[in-house]
Amino acid sequence: MATDHRPDSRRTLTLRDVSEASGVSEMTVSRVLRNRGDVSRSTRDRVMKAAKDLGYVPNKIAGGLASQRVNLVAVIIPSLSNMVFPEVLTGISQVLDDTGLQPVVGVTNYSPEREERVLYEMLSWRPSGVIVAGLEHSDAARAMLTNAGIPIVEIMDVDGPAIDSVVGISHHRAGQMMAQTILAAGYRRIGFLGTQMPHDHRARKRLEGFTAALAAAGLALEDREYYDGGSALLKGREMTEAILSRRPDLDFLYYSNDMIGAGGLLHCLDAGIDVPGRLGLAGFNGVELLDGLRVRLATMDACRLEVGRAAAEILTGKTADGRSSGVRIELTPRLDPGQTIRAPR
Amino acid sequence: MATDHRPDSRRTLTLRDVSEASGVSEMTVSRVLRNRGDVSRSTRDRVMKAAKDLGYVPNKIAGGLASQRVNLVAVIIPSLSNMVFPEVLTGISQVLDDTGLQPVVGVTNYSPEREERVLYEMLSWRPSGVIVAGLEHSDAARAMLTNAGIPIVEIMDVDGPAIDSVVGISHHRAGQMMAQTILAAGYRRIGFLGTQMPHDHRARKRLEGFTAALAAAGLALEDREYYDGGSALLKGREMTEAILSRRPDLDFLYYSNDMIGAGGLLHCLDAGIDVPGRLGLAGFNGVELLDGLRVRLATMDACRLEVGRAAAEILTGKTADGRSSGVRIELTPRLDPGQTIRAPR
DNA sequence: ATGCGCTATGTTACCGCTAACGGTCCTCGG
């Protein structure tokens, strides 16, 4: 650094400074500041005052090393721009706020390599727990998680073996359920529009469940359209126009997420297409945005907030039996038919 | 914790384990793992192999205490659900990824008390820098920042005195600029729709700049509408309907953010209102979402990505003169007239 | 041979805090 950052040219404060200022031992100061152990009311007040006057801020680095306990929870998610994950984070924070634990977020950008790096980085801070999105990890990442010696919660997805605890929904079944609903409504020529992300396993599983249900009815997807990057709403519009001009006979479009679904819906409304009569639409995630559209898009809620809360509760031992590992919670997504799937016939 | 988390019943590994496994001193292992100092090729390889085989993960708590350096940058923002902040974060990450520094995010929910708490918590980890949104802080928070002895960058806003460095735009001028554009287009009966957030100082400053420019032209806001919580898009719709039914004579609506602006635009389109002929609209932020609408909303880009990047560059000393404190960067927001402001007359 | 400079490695002394234990009063029942 090129410049000085000691406004008052003092080195940073330590417990010793507070102890000298208040005339007690460092240990007593430590006890006061952590609110632990017996300290008389009078000394407590004196120490508190001294600490505040000096502007003392404890050093958790030193504290963590000494106590072998760190009040951090590593939260590893693929992205922050998806809106789904901030909502999960909100759930986590809600629960963690009451405890001493603090979430630290790492973002992987859907890259296994980055996940590995981020995880390594996080674990090197010796957090007291890890919440990580998804069940798919590199071998190295899996090994790190297994050997970390702390509770691990994999979230968002329950379709596969868990390392320790797991909280989420079955995306396979979610896709299935949506397909069955669509079929029950009489739609038959179905197209899919999704993201070009090989590492979005949950989207993949939804599609697998979806096509499996179609296959069970002797059907297959008629057409697909993928996108990559850019404004999802705009892409949804463009892709919808593209797929419909290619296959005007399609009677249903299944989108891998609500954002492109909303784009598609906007296109259909603008183009004067009869929704849900001639064409049905459905997305996934139950994003708040949809509430603002004139026509409500059919969607499925992935219980993001609840997933976050449950994961945090596991780490804090707030489970039914107080266990903080080996817990498995499968939530059931709610299917909201909105106004873009016609009534079953 | 109720359950055991030592799959292999070993305590967690330390440098000593690696040193014993590779037959060199702990110091040499430390050098290898940090890639610092001279170590022969052969021992380096041996140590690396041992570390990998054991699955050793360094303990940054101990390392940080010993070296008095912590590769963390505290990033303190009001919210994650605003989309603006994740984008700033992206900018920060882009720059920090190349350095050894790692961002740690704290969220304040626009509450000064929470900001103070989060800041205290963050500083207790002794980060090597702080990036904090806004110039308004409690006295205690300001004192902590001043005395932390590390570079501080306040971002998003330059209208006011900075503690150390600052990167952002002038929201006052942004509001002014928008008002002038609107006036130049001939609109005269102007309404405002915004959030009910006393602590969103940037929104407040925009509105102040906006009304100041109106006043300079002898005008004032004709009506206002505020909301609080819920889906911004929907609220935008509802508020727009409400304000227009109350004051059908308004010829322009200025929104405090793009999300409610987009909601308003959708309402107008659905209601068949002539935009921008009879009614003009404008928002703020340049969110990606707008690209997906049939009609592009007038907006102003707050240079979020650039703000994040510049802030991170200051902390890493990547400035013109290598300084990492006392830097001031004012960016100029771009006004995008979109298709909801008519041509100047 | 001598000593210099370099590379490669080891030793020592902490970093700031807390767990664990010890000590000192004081109270109070027997």
Place this chain on the structure above:
DNA sequence: CCGAGGACCGTTAGCGGTAACATAGCGCAT
């Protein structure tokens, strides 16, 4: 009056690394 037990506070010994300073070995010019 004594000892047990509690309230309160101090002392000691690390936690797992790293900075800073040796130290050992080697090639090479003198």
